[in-house]
Amino acid sequence: MTSERLEAFSDGVLAIIITVMVLELEPPHETTLDALYxxxxxxxxxxxxxxYIGVYWNHHHQLFKIADKIDGAILWANLNLLFWLSLxxxxxxxxxxxxxxxxxxxxxxxxxxxxxxxxxxxxKNIINxxxxxxxxxxxxxxxxxxxxxxxxxxxxxxxxxINDYIPLACFLIxxxxxVMELKKVYDYMHKVKLDALS
Amino acid sequence: MTSERLEAFSDGVLAIIITVMVLELEPPHETTLDALYxxxxxxxxxxxxxxYIGVYWNHHHQLFKIADKIDGAILWANLNLLFWLSLxxxxxxxxxxxxxxxxxxxxxxxxxxxxxxxxxxxxKNIINxxxxxxxxxxxxxxxxxxxxxxxxxxxxxxxxxINDYIPLACFLIxxxxxVMELKKVYDYMHKVKLDALS
Amino acid sequence: MTSERLEAFSDGVLAIIITVMVLELEPPHETTLDALYxxxxxxxxxxxxxxYIGVYWNHHHQLFKIADKIDGAILWANLNLLFWLSLxxxxxxxxxxxxxxxxxxxxxxxxxxxxxxxxxxxxKNIINxxxxxxxxxxxxxxxxxxxxxxxxxxxxxxxxxINDYIPLACFLIxxxxxVMELKKVYDYMHKVKLDALS
Amino acid sequence: MTSERLEAFSDGVLAIIITVMVLELEPPHETTLDALYxxxxxxxxxxxxxxYIGVYWNHHHQLFKIADKIDGAILWANLNLLFWLSLxxxxxxxxxxxxxxxxxxxxxxxxxxxxxxxxxxxxKNIINxxxxxxxxxxxxxxxxxxxxxxxxxxxxxxxxxINDYIPLACFLIxxxxxVMELKKVYDYMHKVKLDALS
Numbered sequence: 001m002t003s004e005r006l007e008a009f010s011d012g013v014l015a016i017i018i019t020v021m022v023l024e025l026e027p028p029h030e031t032t033l034d035a036l037y038x039x040x041x042x043x044x045x046x047x048x049x050x051x052y053i054g055v056y057w058n059h060h061h062q063l064f065k066i067a068d069k070i071d072g073a074i075l076w077a078n079l080n081l082l083f084w085l086s087l088x089x090x091x092x093x094x095x096x097x098x099x100x101x102x103x104x105x106x107x108x109x110x111x112x113x114x115x116x117x118x119x120x121x122x123x124k125n126i127i128n129x130x131x132x133x134x135x136x137x138x139x140x141x142x143x144x145x146x147x148x149x150x151x152x153x154x155x156x157x158x159x160x161x162i163n164d165y166i167p168l169a170c171f172l173i174x175x176x177x178x179v180m181e182l183k184k185v186y187d188y189m190h191k192v193k194l195d196a197l198s
Numbered sequence: 199m200t201s202e203r204l205e206a207f208s209d210g211v212l213a214i215i216i217t218v219m220v221l222e223l224e225p226p227h228e229t230t231l232d233a234l235y236x237x238x239x240x241x242x243x244x245x246x247x248x249x250y251i252g253v254y255w256n257h258h259h260q261l262f263k264i265a266d267k268i269d270g271a272i273l274w275a276n277l278n279l280l281f282w283l284s285l286x287x288x289x290x291x292x293x294x295x296x297x298x299x300x301x302x303x304x305x306x307x308x309x310x311x312x313x314x315x316x317x318x319x320x321x322k323n324i325i326n327x328x329x330x331x332x333x334x335x336x337x338x339x340x341x342x343x344x345x346x347x348x349x350x351x352x353x354x355x356x357x358x359x360i361n362d363y364i365p366l367a368c369f370l371i372x373x374x375x376x377v378m379e380l381k382k383v384y385d386y387m388h389k390v391k392l393d394a395l396s
Numbered sequence: 397m398t399s400e401r402l403e404a405f406s407d408g409v410l411a412i413i414i415t416v417m418v419l420e421l422e423p424p425h426e427t428t429l430d431a432l433y434x435x436x437x438x439x440x441x442x443x444x445x446x447x448y449i450g451v452y453w454n455h456h457h458q459l460f461k462i463a464d465k466i467d468g469a470i471l472w473a474n475l476n477l478l479f480w481l482s483l484x485x486x487x488x489x490x491x492x493x494x495x496x497x498x499x500x501x502x503x504x505x506x507x508x509x510x511x512x513x514x515x516x517x518x519x520k521n522i523i524n525x526x527x528x529x530x531x532x533x534x535x536x537x538x539x540x541x542x543x544x545x546x547x548x549x550x551x552x553x554x555x556x557x558i559n560d561y562i563p564l565a566c567f568l569i570x571x572x573x574x575v576m577e578l579k580k581v582y583d584y585m586h587k588v589k590l591d592a593l594s
Numbered sequence: 595m596t597s598e599r600l601e602a603f604s605d606g607v608l609a610i611i612i613t614v615m616v617l618e619l620e621p622p623h624e625t626t627l628d629a630l631y632x633x634x635x636x637x638x639x640x641x642x643x644x645x646y647i648g649v650y651w652n653h654h655h656q657l658f659k660i661a662d663k664i665d666g667a668i669l670w671a672n673l674n675l676l677f678w679l680s681l682x683x684x685x686x687x688x689x690x691x692x693x694x695x696x697x698x699x700x701x702x703x704x705x706x707x708x709x710x711x712x713x714x715x716x717x718k719n720i721i722n723x724x725x726x727x728x729x730x731x732x733x734x735x736x737x738x739x740x741x742x743x744x745x746x747x748x749x750x751x752x753x754x755x756i757n758d759y760i761p762l763a764c765f766l767i768x769x770x771x772x773v774m775e776l777k778k779v780y781d782y783m784h785k786v787k788l789d790a791l792s
Binding site: 203206207210211213214215218221270273274277280281284285287288289291292299300302305 | 403404411412414416419424428429432450454582
């Protein structure tokens with residue numbers, strides 16, 4: 001089974017998730033700069049979520065470029081990932097609606113955490129299908145230990161009781177950790193291409 | 199006629215249906231755990247509907263992988279299926295808005311039932327086009343008798359007058375019956391692949 | 397220039413238009429059959445619009461299967477068609493919100509009329525690009541005279557002042573005229589396929 | 595790395611952005627021509643935004659037809675472009691909701707400006723990847739100086755304090771400048787095709 005339609009469906013869902021958030025950006029009733037300024041927390045959460053979903057689309061893109069085949073378990077693991085990512089707009093707008101507050105920030109962190117865990121499950125299933133000794137699995141295993149991501153993320157969640165902006169900052173840093181990871185994936189794919197040519 | 203664009207269009211519609219439901223998840227005004235807890239029925243109906251549409255996408259995916267060709271009747275049968283599936287977000291949010299109540303639950307059950315019947319009509323049209331003696335039709339006919347799905351579903355609908363949670367539980371079980379069916383489809387496709395290699 | 401990405405983009409827009417209308421289907425606040433019955437005009441306009449967009453997707457699908465190439469003018473004619481089709485959900489919900497009334501029905505008719513004219517312009521551009529003597533143009537010209545569609549449509553619009561249900565009925569009949577036209581297109585494509593084989 | 599999935603994802607996002615604006619077109623409560631007439635500013639901003647996104651889709655389409663390959667930087671530059679384009683529906687509806695006023699018009703102009711700058715960054719990245727001496731880069735550099743677009747745009751923004759309709763008119767003219775540019779791109783692609791044949 002090839003992954004074409006899985007990718008098309010995922011692209012569709014991710015494209016919708018990333019743009020659905022725009023719908024929640026309700027323009028202020030007044031036409032003053034102050035009214036726009038009051039929307040600041042909404043914009044911030046929009047940008048953070050846009051970045052996160054962009055990063056996941058990027059990782060997803062690379063993952064299925066690397067994978068040679070898929071099976072039923074992968075289809076489900078993918079649906080699970082999409083499910084958690086689909087909750088990002090909801091939590092984003094809860095933060096945006098209420099300025100920064102404890103419970104919404106915690107829920108946001110948990111949804112981002114579950115997205116990451118779902119991505120790891122998806123990776124795990126791809127490794128299982130390809131066999132642990134395959135080149136694909138070797139690469140995925142090596143770069144699959146995002147210990148740093150989880151540490152920063154959970155640190156952020158636990159510091160929630162001190163100040164609400166600290167976890168948000170931690171989520172942002174964790175997001176950039178994921179961006180850095182992408183570089184490794186690109187290097188790998190570049191190397192594979194060179195290997196294929198030589 | 200090949201099914202590429204039909205699949206692309208269906209992927210688009212299904213991707214939208216599955217994510218449209220997120221838009222109906224309006225964040226609570228307060229930022230307490232209680233406010234989140236009150237959203238419990240909404241979340242449950244979101245998860246059930248996400249699962250159902252995920253299952254149908256999966257079945258749809260496999261169906262057109264198995265089918266060799268399509269015709270006008272299949273295009274219309276497919277549109278009919280998409281029509282019924284597109285009503286799932288509406289009925290989902292009716293249940294979610296009103297906690298669990300008779301009429302919304304019954305409507306939800308009917309929409310799920312009509313989706314299943316539409317899927318059978320789509321299958322029937324594919325069998326007709328390929329000829330009843332073809333290998334494709336043989337497989338589809340054998341696995342097309344989802345007697346169990348309908349029994350559980352209709353049992354659930356009739357028990358609605360006793361308790362509103364029983365039908366919802368039945369719909370969930372019927373959903374899992376459809377998940378089980380998928381395994382048979384995967385096994386068939388795996389066998390076809392092995393046959394092609396030998 | 398091939399039409400792959402034009403088709404992908406159009407599929408995306410049409411898939412969204414067809415499902416956007418579900419978002420406008422707000423569930424009633426009460427959970428009685430009466431509340432559901434009151435939504436009857438909304439459901440009717442939903443079904444009519446779903447059918448119309450389904451028919452246009454079908455026609456669009458066939459048109460680009462027949463066309464061999466595209467150019468800039470076709471890209472714009474296509475965007476123009478998508479623009480008019482994108483207004484269907486808006487007019488649909490205006491009818492649905494207000495039961496059946498003069499101005500919304502007239503606007504609905506005009507949008508459907510403009511969609512048809514836009515489709516003819518798109519066809520015209522494809523004929524121009526392929527040359528009037530090409531086989532593709534010959535077929536498109538022959539089946540391009542939807543005199544019947546316009547007659548019924550304009551008859552409906554003019555009878556608006558007698559009764560509001562007459563135009564809606566006419567739009568439905570005109571829609572079915574377009575469905576009938578599709579049969580001719582399918583027959584043509586089947587013949588082309590046979591010609592290619594012999 | 596080929597650009598197929600990047601194009602599919604972008605098509606999805608652009609298709610949603612272009613249709614999301616329809617959702618903001620709320621039908622008036624009354625069914626009179628006056629009620630429709632009052633929606634005039636909303637319609638105008640809808641048409642302008644539809645045109646702009648149509649033009650960008652067109653340019654985007656051509657850009658990736660010309661480009662031979664992509665890399666990580668291009669993926670991110672593309673996400674950045676999609677981010678700014680995704681803000682168009684928000685600013686559009688802010689103008690529409692409030693008739694024409696200073697701050698919304700200025701914000702609209704800034705979003706359109708940032709979209710254009712993002713498009714230039716995307717182009718720049720494609721030129722960098724292909725090498726400045728490649729044929730692709732030569733073409734993109736030659737047609738990349740949209741000095742006229744920026745002049746008209748910034749002129750419009752600065753005249754905002756005299757009259758709110760002048761900047762809107764300037765944005766429209768700047769949009770048409772981008773449409774004209776497309777012609778050059780088409781001519782180039784036609785020439786490339788002829789070169790390939792000879």
